[in-house]
Amino acid sequence: MMERFLPEKEEGYVVAVVGATGAVGKTMLEILEERKFPISKVIPIASSRSAGSTVSFNGKDVVVQDLATFEPEGVDIALFSAGGGTSKEHAPRFAEAGCYVVDNSSAWRMDEDIALVVPEVNPETLEMARYNRIIANPNCSTIQMVVALKPLHDVVPIERVNVSTYQAVSGAGGMAIEELAKQTGALLNGRSAEVEVFPARIAFNVIPQIDVFMDDGYTKEERKMMDETVKIMGADIAVTATTVRVPVFYGHSEAVNITFAGDMDADRARDLLADAEGVCVVDDPATEDYAMPSEAAGSDPVWVSRIRNDNSFRNSLHLWVVADNVRKGAALNAVQIAEILIR
Ligand code: A2P
Numbered sequence: 001m002m003e004r005f006l007p008e009k010e011e012g013y014v015v016a017v018v019g020a021t022g023a024v025g026k027t028m029l030e031i032l033e034e035r036k037f038p039i040s041k042v043i044p045i046a047s048s049r050s051a052g053s054t055v056s057f058n059g060k061d062v063v064v065q066d067l068a069t070f071e072p073e074g075v076d077i078a079l080f081s082a083g084g085g086t087s088k089e090h091a092p093r094f095a096e097a098g099c100y101v102v103d104n105s106s107a108w109r110m111d112e113d114i115a116l117v118v119p120e121v122n123p124e125t126l127e128m129a130r131y132n133r134i135i136a137n138p139n140c141s142t143i144q145m146v147v148a149l150k151p152l153h154d155v156v157p158i159e160r161v162n163v164s165t166y167q168a169v170s171g172a173g174g175m176a177i178e179e180l181a182k183q184t185g186a187l188l189n190g191r192s193a194e195v196e197v198f199p200a201r202i203a204f205n206v207i208p209q210i211d212v213f214m215d216d217g218y219t220k221e222e223r224k225m226m227d228e229t230v231k232i233m234g235a236d237i238a239v240t241a242t243t244v245r246v247p248v249f250y251g252h253s254e255a256v257n258i259t260f261a262g263d264m265d266a267d268r269a270r271d272l273l274a275d276a277e278g279v280c281v282v283d284d285p286a287t288e289d290y291a292m293p294s295e296a297a298g299s300d301p302v303w304v305s306r307i308r309n310d311n312s313f314r315n316s317l318h319l320w321v322v323a324d325n326v327r328k329g330a331a332l333n334a335v336q337i338a339e340i341l342i343r
Contacts, residue, residue, distance in 0.1 A: 002123075005100065005130065005341040006076055012038035013342060016075045016099070018067060018090070019082030020044030020055055023174045024104055027331035028079050029057055035335060038342065045070055046082070072097040077341060079334045080104060095133035100341050102135050102334045109136040109228060116231050118143050119336040120278040121150045125234075126340060135337055140329025141165050141221070141243065141252055142228040147302040147328070148256065148321045151276035152269055153233060156315075157261040160238040163225065166246045166253040167210060168293060171325050172197060180247055198245060207245040219243060251293025252325040260315040269317055270307045278328070283307050291322040299324055300332055 006013065015032065019025035021044070032039065044055045044064045051066035067086065072078065072094040080087050080094075081104035091101045091108070108114040115128040116136045129135045138146075141163075149158060169176045176197045183193035183203035193201050200207050210221035218226075218241075225241040246253075274281045280301040282291050291303030303322045310316035323329055 002127070002340075002343075004343070005126070009038070009040070009076075009342075012040035013076040014041045014043065014074055015039050015338070016043040016045055016070075016072070016078040016094075018045045018078055018080040018086070019104075020064060021046045021050045021053070022081060023170050023177060024081035024326055024330045025079075026055070027326045028081065028334060029055060031327065031331050031335045033058055035339070037335065037338065043070075043075065072099050075099040077102065077338050079331075079338065081330065081334070091134055098133070100129065100133050100135065100338075102137055102337045104137040104330050104334055106139065106224060107136075108134055109138060109224070110231065111136075116228060117337050118146055118232055118333060119340060120276075121146050122232055122234065123340055126337070137330065137334045137337065138228050138232060139221070139224040140171050140325040141167060141241075141254065142225050142232065143329050143333050144252060144302045144321055144323035144325075145225070145254055145256060146229055146232050147276075147278050147323075148273065148304050148319055149229075149233065149258065151272045151279065152258070152260070152264065152317075153235065153237075155268075155272060156264045157235065158233075158237050158258055159261050160259040161229065161240070162257040163239070163241045164255045165210075165225075165241070165243045166248070166255075167221075167243060168248040168250050168252055168325055169198075169202060169245065170250050171210075171252065171329070172245075176202075177249060180249065184247070202245060202247050204247065206247075208242065210243040210245055248293050250297035250324055250326060251322060252329060253291075253293055254319075254321045256319045256321055257310060258317050258319065259310075259313060260317075262315060264315055264317060266307050266309045266317060269319075273304050273307070278302055279304055281305070281307070290320060293322055296322045297324050298327070300327060302328055 054061035084105040084107040087107040290305035306320035
């Protein structure tokens with residue numbers, strides 16, 4: 001049993017959500033409500049642009065505070081989802097004030113002193129947060145993949161993973177959601193589509209670039225998936241990724257090819273995944289049953305389908321893995337970490 005991180009508080013905890021007006025921040029508030037997180041006071045925080053506006057929590061309007069002038073003393077837990085720069089600048093002052101920060105940006109993920117946590121996979125690494133008080137929430141595509149990999153790896157070690165993603169626009173924030181809607185409307189009405197958020201038109205298109213390119217030809221999103229998977233799994237797994245943006249609002253999909261160090265086959269993997277925490281298997285070719293973002297959106301599990309042997313190589317499998325990127329890929333995972341902090 002882990003020693004408690006935060007003392008028991010009958011009245012509940014003071015919880016701040018930084019980036020409360022954004023796509024992930026709004027969902028964090030919804031999930032705190034849904035899961036009845038014990039809260040004495042919720043503090044929505046954003047930039048000066050939306051400070052003074054209100055967000056709804058448990059049926060009440062709560063005024064959004066300005067991060068630049070907000071004093072974190074007295075906050076127990078802060079869920080940050082306001083970009084890497086904002087986290088780098090402000091998370092340390094929350095942590096120094098004694099608050100546990102669960103940070104959804106990439107600012108701290110690969111820092112060796114910072115825990116990178118998926119509760120179903122490596123909750124024990126949270127111990128690292130006792131002193132520095134900052135916990136990193138992994139990349140959305142990484143989270144859903146490792147939830148599916150872990151129950152298999154625990155039985156037969158994984159040697160290599162080759163993943164291609166089909167990522168929803170909501171992963172890029174509220175403006176990106178608007179861009180897909182606006183471009184789709186414009187094109188269907190014979191107007192031209194304006195490109196602002198993505199590197200190319202996303203409506204009726206597929207973009208093989210998420211985030212910026214690195215010197216080795218991979219994008220930063222691909223690099224995140226490769227590095228974070230190894231850190232979270234705590235194993236020397238060879239990971240390669242191709243990350244692609246598709247015109248879907250909510251729900252990332254992934255075609256994952258896995259090679260194991262020993263015997264593994266589709267039937268065994270299906271049984272292991274059926275019993276795994278946080279996973280739902282929906283996989284019936286006879287009834288054409290498989291997971292899709294249209295159904296995964298708004299749900300909590302990581303859905304696994306198309307479990308089949310890769311007949312081209314030894315001990316290898318294909319999986320199709322789908323999850324709501326804003327929920328399990330971001331907000332839900334952060335709230336699950338917060339739940340461990342108060343347990
Ligand atoms: P704001 O509404 O004031 O711009 P999304 O990921 O959907 O684009 O949302 C980003 C979230 O991060 C929003 O809540 C946004 O607030 C917040 N944010 C962005 N930059 C800052 C900043 N410098 N300080 C505080 N909050 C920020």
